[in-house]
Amino acid sequence: MDVINWSNLSFGYMKTDYNIRSYYKEGKWSDPISETSEFINLHIAATCLHYGQEVFEGLKAFRGKDGKIRVFRMRENALRLQSSCRGIMMAELPVELFEEMVIQAVKKNARFVPPYESGASLYIRPLLIGTSAQVGVKPATEYTFIIFVTPVGPYFKEGFKPTPMVILREYDRAAPLGTGTYKVGGNYAASLVAGEKAHELGYSAVLYLDAKEKKYIDECGPANFFGIKDNTYITPKSTSILPSITNKSLMQLAEDMGLKVERRPIPEEELATFEEAGACGTAAVISPILRIDDLSENKSYQFSKDGKAGPISEKLYQKLRAIQYGDEPDKYGWVTVIE
Ligand SMILES: *Cc1c(COP(=O)(O)O)cnc(C)c1O
Numbered sequence: 001m002d003v004i005n006w007s008n009l010s011f012g013y014m015k016t017d018y019n020i021r022s023y024y025k026e027g028k029w030s031d032p033i034s035e036t037s038e039f040i041n042l043h044i045a046a047t048c049l050h051y052g053q054e055v056f057e058g059l060k061a062f063r064g065k066d067g068k069i070r071v072f073r074m075r076e077n078a079l080r081l082q083s084s085c086r087g088i089m090m091a092e093l094p095v096e097l098f099e100e101m102v103i104q105a106v107k108k109n110a111r112f113v114p115p116y117e118s119g120a121s122l123y124i125r126p127l128l129i130g131t132s133a134q135v136g137v138k139p140a141t142e143y144t145f146i147i148f149v150t151p152v153g154p155y156f157k158e159g160f161k162p163t164p165m166v167i168l169r170e171y172d173r174a175a176p177l178g179t180g181t182y183k184v185g186g187n188y189a190a191s192l193v194a195g196e197k198a199h200e201l202g203y204s205a206v207l208y209l210d211a212k213e214k215k216y217i218d219e220c221g222p223a224n225f226f227g228i229k230d231n232t233y234i235t236p237k238s239t240s241i242l243p244s245i246t247n248k249s250l251m252q253l254a255e256d257m258g259l260k261v262e263r264r265p266i267p268e269e270e271l272a273t274f275e276e277a278g279a280c281g282t283a284a285v286i287s288p289i290l291r292i293d294d295l296s297e298n299k300s301y302q303f304s305k306d307g308k309a310g311p312i313s314e315k316l317y318q319k320l321r322a323i324q325y326g327d328e329p330d331k332y333g334w335v336t337v338i339e
Contacts, residue, residue, distance in 0.1 A: 004114075004151065006114045006115060006118035006120055006151075007118055007120075009114070009120050010152070010153050011123075011155070011283065012150075012152075013150050014112075014150045015150075016112045016149050016150060016151075017036065017109050017111075018035065018105070018108040018109055019034075019035050019105065019146055019147060019148040020032050020033070020034055020101045020108070020146070021145065021146050021147075022097060023142070023144055024143035025142050029093060029094065029097055029145070032100060042131060043131060045134060046131045046132065046133065046134075046140070047134050047139065047140040048131065048140075050134075050135075051134075052088070052184065052185065052186040052189075053089075053090055053129060053130030053139065053140055054129050054185040054186075055081060055085055055184050056128070056184075057077045057080065057081050057127075057183060058077075058123065058124070058125060058282045059074055059077045059123075059124045059126075060123055060152075061106045061113055062116075062121050062122075062324045062325045062326070063113045063116050063121075064116055064325050064327070065327065067116075068326065068337050069106060069110065069113050070325070070326050070335045070337055071102060071103070071335070071336045072324050073245050073334045075095060075099065076248070077102075077245065078093070078098035078099060080245070081098060081126065081128065082095070084184060085128065087182035087184070088179065088182060090139065090140070091143045099336075101145075101147050102124060102147060103338060104147075105147040107338060107339065112149065116325065118153075118154070119154035120151060120154055121151070122152075123149065123150050123152040123282075125147065126146070127146055128144070128146075129143065129144050130142070130143055131143060131144050152283075155283055155284040160286075160317060161288070161309070162288035162291075162304045163204035164202070164204065164290045164292070165203055165204060165205045165206065165207045165292050166201060166203040166205075166207065166292070166294075166295060167207050167292060167293065167297075168198065168206055169214060169294070169295075169297070171191075171193065171194035171197075171206070171208075172208065172211040173190055173208045173218070173221070174187055174190070174208075174211065174218075174240040175211050176210065176211055176212045178240065180218075180239070180241055180242065181240065181242060181243065191222075194206045201295075205220045205223070206220065207225065208221070209268060210238055210240065211240060215268065216236065216238065216265045216266055216267055217236050217266040218236060218238050218240055219236065219238075220287075220289075221279075223246075223279035223283075223284070224236075224242070224244040224246070224279065225266075225279060225280075226250065226280060227271070228259075228310060228313065229273055229276075231258070231259055233250070233260070233262070234262045234274075235247055235261075235263050235266075236263070236264075237263045237264050237265055244281055245282070246280045246281050246285060246320070247281075249320055249334065250286070251263070253319050254312075257315065257316070257319075268299075271301040272301055274301075275310060275312075276303055276310030276311075276313050277289040277301075277303045278313050285317050286313055286317045288309035288313050289303055290302075290303060290304050323335065
């Protein structure tokens, strides 16, 4: 067995020992099958290849000080996957099967769950694709669900540091009544050009406005947005953003910390009043935002004066990580202990 350098992991792909699969045929999902191959054998007319019938999820497992492995809120991911399936007419995977397969995928690859001290974790990627052959535009009748895992490094290699983000008004990620609330690959394809442009300009991510009025904050590419002011945690309400499980968890923790929590439309001008701002998602928990530039409007909103994250973002980040790694009690039953 090769030795893994835990302190040198990125957010890339590393081959692990097994992936777990289930096949949907004639209205039924198969029992989980454990596979060692990283490849799938796919029909050239499969609907996932032509008409974008693909949904996915992302969650993590963490090794605690006690050596035990903890998976964070997998039931929420199972439910969101079902919602995404309904959104693009794919067969829904039962919640229990999802949970069983996550546990199997983690257990069978337990040697890839990084040690506590590394600050790294095991990223779990479930995906579901339409596989039956179809040339007319119709949903598939057969589907494949796969879970693979890969160890990933800590997101903040140089510490919990704010980065600048940008509003590019010439791009939209999702339409108001489109697929923005579903975790589908198509939304990501639609965001690649804007994302690359932002990187070229020196920004870490695009902050999207609502596509209809270009007035309200939607989300930051693959992460939800939140702002802090007057002891209040404020996050957008919109019909085109993905319901982030990290955001949902942070809202609960913010409330526990005595903050008020508001989920409502956030007009862009309100950015000027926030004391702190951040993007949140499984990958980083929180990516604090240094500044947001609205390039075509020639506006700029600054959140951090000293280049450091704000105290509330820092506290929320530490608190959620502590629950994930088992350093603090799991008051809400968010964590599944595997071994
Ligand atoms: C996955 C995702 C998020 C973050 O969701 P989490 O459940 O917190 O990981 C936010 N926005 C988009 C568009 C996403 O795909």
